[in-house]
Amino acid sequence: MRRWGPVALKDSVRFQLWAPARTRLYLLIEGREPAPMQKQTDGWFTLDTKAPPGTRYRFQLEDGTLVPDPASRAQSEGVHGWSVVTDLASRPWQAPDWQGRSWEEAVIQEVHAGLYGGFAGMMRDLPRLAALGVTAIELMPVAAVSGARNWGYDGVLPFAPAEALGTPQELQALVDAAHGLGLMVLLDVVYNHFGPDGHYIPLYAPEFLHAETMTPWGGAVAVDRPEVAAFFLENALQWLEDYRFDGLRFDAVHAIGNSAFLHDLAGQIRKRLQPRRHIHLILENEHNDAALLTPGLYDAQWNDDFHNVLHVLLTGEDAGYYRDFAEKPAEKLARCLSQGFVYQGEPSPHQNGKTRGTSSGHLPPGAFVSFLQNHDQIGNRALGERLTLLTDPERLRAATALLLLCPQIPLFFMGDETGSRSPFLFFTDFHDDLAEIVREGRRREFAHFPAFADKASRARIPDPNALSTFEASIPAPGPDGERWEALYRDLLALRAARIVPRLKGATAQGAETTGERAVRAAWRLNDGAVLTLALDLSNTPALPEAQGQLLRREGPRFGAWLAPA
Template sequence: MRRWGPLALNDTTVRFQLWAPNQTQLHLVIEGSEPAPMQKQADGWFTLDTPATPGARYRFQLADGTLVPDPASRAQSDGVHGWSVVTDLANHAWRVAQWQGRPWEEAVIQEIHPGLCGGFAGVMRDLPRLAALGVTAIELMPVAAVSGARNWGYDGVLPFAPAEALGSPQELQALVDAAHGLGLMVLLDVVYNHFGPDGHYIPLYAPEFLHAETMTPWGGAVAVDRPEVAAFFLENALQWLEAYRFDGLRFDAVHAIGNRAFLERLAGEIRSAVQPGRHIHLILENEHNDAALLAPGLYEAQWNDDFHNVLHVLLTGEHAGYYQDFAEKPAEKLARCLSQGFIYQGEPSPHQNGKTRGTPSGDLPPSAFVSFLQNHDQIGNRALGERLTLLTDHERLRAATALLLLCPQIPLFFMGDERGSRSPFLFFTDFHDDLADIVREGRRREFAHFPAFSAEASRARIPDPNALSTFEASMPVPGPDGKAWQALYRDLLALRAAQIAPRLKGAAALGAQATGERAVRAAWRLGDGTALTLALDLGDNPALPVAQDHLLWREGLRFAAWLAPA
């Protein structure tokens, strides 16, 4: 039985429950009522069955009088330090009740920060345009309740509750329903590797939730080896898939969890729990490039940073920071990426002082890799949040876009890419007082080792993450050539839908090779036996063949695609 969060026993009675093993007593406080003592069980759980209906606001009172929200609150009122709200997620009137999802091979994903688009209602208004463009899935950055009115999303502290600033739980359900009505899948980015710095009360009553002795970039590691903690995240995943009917989840930075057994168990239990026949897609972000997690029955795919990183080097010439791992012979590295998925499959990383990274991935299908030219990390982790529209020339970016959208790997692009946006995507938060100062100065110190920001005056150019202007500047405005970019995306995605996606199941690489210092050619045998060939040349003097039989698409002398019959 699921234990985290309130459980409706009937129309008028709710079971409130909290795992608080280091508390001697715990009280439930329902707004307008006196604190009621909860019953402590032998396993550290406190429970209380009491009258309550949807809309009731409640908190827990610890032994020292501290009031805390429910860590599995389904909705919040007055922020993460405020009241949890009893919420009915079971009675939404679904308009597309029979939706079963779409096969993974059909996925074309746009990543979206809902807060920059007017919340859940704003994203819903844009769905018809995205569907007409050829997008088949949207991926929402994390929506969990977080301190303040605006945040990237990765500082969430109440993972079950949609952030109030984005909209209500019912509005999120309506967004998913509307997407399904247009044939769009909806994926959600979830964060199970850490909690944010403000509003994280769990250590006060359950310090065992973390391994304080095992540090991550965000503090003590989450103790997923404990059954109570593992259940917390399993129940969270199932809430999004069942109560909200998301079509899949993207698990953020699982390398920071550091527990493969948990990840394998999580995938297996999710797949066992969901309704048979549904297409449910589980995607990883994993710096370790662990191909074993992409085996059948576990995770469909991994975000492939290697694809982005090597193309960024080829497009911009940048080689500082982690780009140094891709600076030597980048065309050969891109060829390996196109034919085998991961570039680093056990080789030493120069950026990580020779530490080896990755495992062999050549036997995985192309669809096991989500490729992208940009995403929230790769833009937002830049000091000034510049997009590729400002970092490379128009012709090269069009050619790389054609490679992305016609490659058999699963394409993802960031909101605004499809309209040539030149708006930055900056790191933004809404913290206050000392925490705001810490975040602001930490952001500036992060870039102190880059030559362009080594001086104090230069570091001061980095936007204040807490300023409202930083958030507002990140809203994606179409570029001056936005219509031309949108036409390119629409035409390429129509070609992908007609000629490539139906043939992706069973596809396998035929090989790839560098054909110049910044040029590559790759081929795949698709599921019906046809052969897809892609050629890219980002050099100063591109020299792709002018004509060839079975031409599918051409971008001048920089990109061409051919589809030969079986």
């Protein structure tokens, strides 16, 4: 199988593009005349020529249309501009012997690098996060998108870091600096769709998509084709090898709809990189498919069920997908703590009775990444409100203690640790007709909510394309920010000292409700000790006692105990 993107040869560079729908293709290097490429029998076009790092190039179709390299390692002048020959192999790494950290040690903060001012700005905050007790940062997607501001899920050139965030070398420096501080770096990647602006692949390779299989973003990506599967495998390996990321989070794999591809992708990555490095592969999967979490495939899944049921308990909201968790939420939380998924084949009220999920009680706690908030759960609200504005501090502190001391892998969103009250809004930087489509589409999305039932109320929803929407999303510490940071620091120090060393091999010992909004759960750790956590979010909390040493009490609503073997 041919490689995607430029390949360095001894004295030249091989440019290549899979363009089976074209009979002729030209390579355009800045300052040179277009050069005809040689069409191979398998639909690939190739041309070898001298092109040192920094060379700007594009491909030209028969009708004169100029397109970037879909496997461009860097872009100049945006996703409609020049691709750039890039040397990713010559960095003098400052932490060359870094092999990663075990998954049990993971405490993840999800971040959007653009809200730090880019990769260089993100680097300046790493010492603070390491001192707080974070062991991994997870970057929202960094692939090139149209415009200067975007969540990252509208990427169209998956191999090229977005220019607005920084250069490839600055991204390498960010990962290197994190490793020097003992921090893992994970990256969110999107293999289920391309964004709406700058997606040129269908012009020369319509076979890249299955036009007859529709998704919310258009035709499904044809991962069953060897050329397409290779595109995404090479992309994953680029991030893990050339940038030395410690793992990947695969966005919305339920929209890929091909479990064979997912199995092969994980297998190929692990064959290439393990056992010499710790590599962590995480899924987002609405189907709650426990089979993908088999050892040797994916380490864990983002567990929306944990967030959803705790959101209901913290806020009382029961609209939209929260309907699935509105009935007997304490029982659902108990199941989540003990077995991982709440929905393991039961019908979903929100999805008109469609069943969701598979049995997960046999999986270890570390197979689930739990969170109270993330980019979706804040940003998909019309006004982007955080829990600091939706519940009272006492309850939120108790839920935070549960999150950070639970044997499942904890994740929190940038700003949570300082009690931020800044919104995290949906932002883009589209223009002309597309900007209007996105703006009005965002407002129609919330038309069925009573608070936004009329046009005037929907006008309050911030324009995704406005610079002010992006700027408002930069997290500022809340008025009690120092107190929140102290809570996170104390809880994470306790987790690192008393829980993490005992996590590998831990098993759930069951959970029970102790009230309509109260739960107690226990886990047997690898040395035989039993960890018990209790949470009470009722109006009149009455926290039960448990056997063992009291590790932490957070007001009248949370307690943690450790009983020796």
